[in-house]
Amino acid sequence: MVVPRPAQLANTGDAPFTLLPGARIIVAGTGAETVGRLLRDELATDCRRDLVVVHEPPAFGDIAIVIADDEGPVGHPAEGYTLEVAAEGVRIGAATAAGAFWGVQTLRQLVPAACDGDPLTVDAVRISDHPRFAYRGAMLDVARHFFPPADVKRFIDAIVLLKVNHLHLHLTDDQGWRIEIASWPELTLHGGSTGSDGSPGGFYTADEYRDLVAYAAERCVTIVPEIDMPGHTNAALASYPELNADGVAPALYTGSEVGFSTLQTGDAVTDRFVREVIGEVAALTPGPYLHIGGDECLSTPEEDFLAFIDHAAHVVTEAGKIPVGWHEMGRSSNLPGGTVGQYWSFRTPREGAADETLSFVRAGGAVIMSPADVAYLDIVYEEGDPIGQDWADGATDLRSSYEWDPARIVPGLGDAHILGVEAPVWTETIATIEQVEDMAFPRLAAVAEIGWSAAPADTADIDTARDFDAFTARIAQLAEHWDALGTSYRRVADVPWPESVAG
Numbered sequence: 160m161v162v163p164r165p166a167q168l169a170n171t172g173d174a175p176f177t178l179l180p181g182a183r184i185i186v187a188g189t190g191a192e193t194v195g196r197l198l199r200d201e202l203a204t205d206c207r208r209d210l211v212v213v214h215e216p217p218a219f220g221d222i223a224i225v226i227a228d229d230e231g232p233v234g235h236p237a238e239g240y241t242l243e244v245a246a247e248g249v250r251i252g253a254a255t256a257a258g259a260f261w262g263v264q265t266l267r268q269l270v271p272a273a274c275d276g277d278p279l280t281v282d283a284v285r286i287s288d289h290p291r292f293a294y295r296g297a298m299l300d301v302a303r304h305f306f307p308p309a310d311v312k313r314f315i316d317a318i319v320l321l322k323v324n325h326l327h328l329h330l331t332d333d334q335g336w337r338i339e340i341a342s343w344p345e346l347t348l349h350g351g352s353t354g355s356d357g358s359p360g361g362f363y364t365a366d367e368y369r370d371l372v373a374y375a376a377e378r379c380v381t382i383v384p385e386i387d388m389p390g391h392t393n394a395a396l397a398s399y400p401e402l403n404a405d406g407v408a409p410a411l412y413t414g415s416e417v418g419f420s421t422l423q424t425g426d427a428v429t430d431r432f433v434r435e436v437i438g439e440v441a442a443l444t445p446g447p448y449l450h451i452g453g454d455e456c457l458s459t460p461e462e463d464f465l466a467f468i469d470h471a472a473h474v475v476t477e478a479g480k481i482p483v484g485w486h487e488m489g490r491s492s493n494l495p496g497g498t499v500g501q502y503w504s505f506r507t508p509r510e511g512a513a514d515e516t517l518s519f520v521r522a523g524g525a526v527i528m529s530p531a532d533v534a535y536l537d538i539v540y541e542e543g544d545p546i547g548q549d550w551a552d553g554a555t556d557l558r559s560s561y562e563w564d565p566a567r568i569v570p571g572l573g574d575a576h577i578l579g580v581e582a583p584v585w586t587e588t589i590a591t592i593e594q595v596e597d598m599a600f601p602r603l604a605a606v607a608e609i610g611w612s613a614a615p616a617d618t619a620d621i622d623t624a625r626d627f628d629a630f631t632a633r634i635a636q637l638a639e640h641w642d643a644l645g646t647s648y649r650r651v652a653d654v655p656w657p658e659s660v661a662g
C-alpha cells in the first residue's frame with residue numbers, strides 16, 4: 160500500500176487507528192517541530208484535517224514524531240524510520256529529521272485522502288524502513304522551458320511524497336541561462352530572455368534561488384545545480400561576444416538541436432568566466448554537489464574537452480563542492496578524486512559509456528544511474544503521444560520504467576559504487592508544470608521505488624524479479640493523493656485506477 164515499498168511492513172491485526180477531530184501532532188527532539196508542521200500542512204491538503212502541533216506527552220489518538228539517536232531502525236540512522244499505527248495512536252521514530260519526514264510521507268499514504276466527512280481509519284501496522292540508495296533524484300530542465308519558482312516548489316511537493324531527496328536543476332543550456340550571476344549579468348538579462356520554441360524565458364534571481372534551496376531543504380531535498388559546459392552553452396555565448404573565438408556573439412537559439420555550441424577552452428576570458436560562475440553558484444549552494452554537465456560536446460576537440468573538464472572539475476573542488484558530470488566526463492583520467500558520474504546511456508551500455516562510467520569509480524567517485532530508455536521521463540509513454548521525445552529506443556511505458564535495476568547495467572558497477580538513481584525531465588517539448596507532472600507521474604514513482612526499496616532477489620531475469628502487478632495496485636492508491644495535491648498524472652492503461660478518481 161505504500162510507494163516506495165517499505166523494507167518491512169507488518170499488519171498487526173489489531174484494531175485500527177482512527178484520526179479523530181481532536182487528534183494532535185506531538186513532537187519531540189531536534190527538528191521534529193518542522194517535520195510536525197509539514198505533516199500538519201500535508202494532512203490539511205490531503206484530507207482537510209486541521210491538527211495542532213504540540214510539545215506534550217502523547218494522549219490516546221495522537222500522532223507522535225520522536226527524533227533521537229536511538230530512534231529509527233538499527234544501522235540506518237541517516238534516513239531510516241519506524242512507524243507504528245495502533246488504536247492508541249501513531250508513532251514515528253527516527254534518528255534524523257529526514258528519517259522522520261520520510262516516515263511522515265509513509266503515514267500520508269496510509270491515511271485515506273478521499274475522505275470528506277468520513278471517520279478516517281488506518282489499519283494497524285508496524286513499519287521499519289530505510290533506503291537502498293542515499294541519492295534518489297529527479298531532474299527538471301528549466302533551461303529549455305523556464306519554470307518559475309512556484310512551479311518548482313509544486314514539483315518539490317510532489318516528489319517528496321515518493322521520498323525523492325535530490326532535485327537536479329538543469330539551469331543552463333543553448334536555449335537559456337536561468338540563474339543570476341552577478342559578475343556576468345547579461346547571462347540572464349540576454350541569455351535568459353527566451354527559451355525553446357520562442358517561449359518567454361525567465362530566470363531565478365539569487366534571492367529566488369536561495370529561497371528555492373531553503374524550501375527544498377526544509378523538505379529534506381537537496382538541490383543540485385547544473386551549469387552545463389563546455390557544450391550546451393549558446394545562451395552564454397550569445398550574451399558575451401568575448402566568449403567567442405571570433406568575438407561575435409551568435410543569435411539566441413530556440414530550436415532543439417544539440418552539440419553545436421562550445422566554450423573556447425583554454426582562453427583566458429573563458430577561464431575567468433568558469434571560475435566566477437562556479438564560484439557564485441557554489442556560494443548559493445549549501446548542498447555538496449555542483450554539476451558541470453560535460454555531455455554531447457560534439458563541437459569541442461577531444462583534447463580541449465579533456466583539458467577543460469579537468470580544469471572545471473578542479474575549480475568546483477576548490478569552491479568546496481563535489482563535481483558531478485554526465486558520463487562523458489569519465490573519458491578523463493585526471494578528474495578530482497570523488498567526482499560523481501551520471502550515467503545516461505541505455506540499459507545496455509553503448510559507445511564506451513560503461514568504461515567512461517567505471518572511470519569515476521576508479522577515481523574514487525560514485526555514480527548516479529539515469530538510463531535514458533527507462534529513466535528519462537520526457538520520453539513518450541507510447542508512440543504518437545503529443546508531447547515528449549522518442550529517441551531513446553521509442554516509448555517508455557510504466558512497466559519499462561519499473562523493470563530494471565541500477566546494479567545490472569554496467570558490468571562491474573554494483574550497489575557499493577552507485578550513489579543512487581535519477582529521473583530527468585528534459586523540456587524541449589514540455590512547456591507547463593502540468594505537462595512536466597503528466598510525464599513524471601506515475602513513472603517517477605517507479606524510479607523512486609528502484610532507488611529506495613531493497614534490490615529484487617538475485618534472479619537472472621529482472622523482468623520477473625520485480626512484481627509489477629503489486630506495484631500498479633499501490634500506484635492506484637496514490638491517485639487520490641495526487642488528486643488532493645492537484646498533481647497531474649498520466650492514467651496509463653497498466654494501472655487499476657479507482658473509479659472515483661477524476662484523473
Ligand code: ACM
Nearest residue numbers: 454455485503531
Ligand atoms: C543528456 O541527455 N544529454 C545528458
